Amino acid sequence: MKICEGMVLRSLAGCFIVTGDGRSPVDFSKVISLNETAAYLWNEVKDKEFTVDDLTALLTARYEVDEATAKADAQKLTDTWREAGLLEG
Numbered sequence: 001m002k003i004c005e006g007m008v009l010r011s012l013a014g015c016f017i018v019t020g021d022g023r024s025p026v027d028f029s030k031v032i033s034l035n036e037t038a039a040y041l042w043n044e045v046k047d048k049e050f051t052v053d054d055l056t057a058l059l060t061a062r063y064e065v066d067e068a069t070a071k072a073d074a075q076k077l078t079d080t081w082r083e084a085g086l087l088e089g
Contacts, residue, residue, distance in 0.1 A: 001049065001052070001078065001082075001085045002050070002089050003042065003045065003046050003081075003086060003088075004009050004085070004086055004087060005088075007019075007086055008020070009034065009039055009046070010053065011039075015032050016036070016039040016042075017034070017036070018084075019028055024046040032084050032086065037057035037059075037063070038077055040062065041059070041074075041077065044058050048089070052071065052075050053074075055070075055077065055078065056071045059074060065078065068069045
């Protein structure tokens with residue numbers, strides 16, 4: 001999977017939000033916000049193909065979390081991103 005082209009992560013008043021880059025026809029009828037961990041993962045995988053296992057590895061490398069918990073969190077995050085229309089593939 002890959003983050004859709006035209007999606008940009010921005011920091012605004014201490015929060016992270018996903019917006020369109022202004023060049024792509026993206027319909028934003030709602031604001032998509034990310035916490036610090038999700039923003040970290042976004043920045044690590046933007047512009048490249050990734051899997052849930054890739055996100056799991058990033059989580060276990062950076063945080064003190066066991067692999068099963070990291071994988072469950074990575075799966076939940078990708079499901080959320082997919083439902084919000086942020087992923088392709």
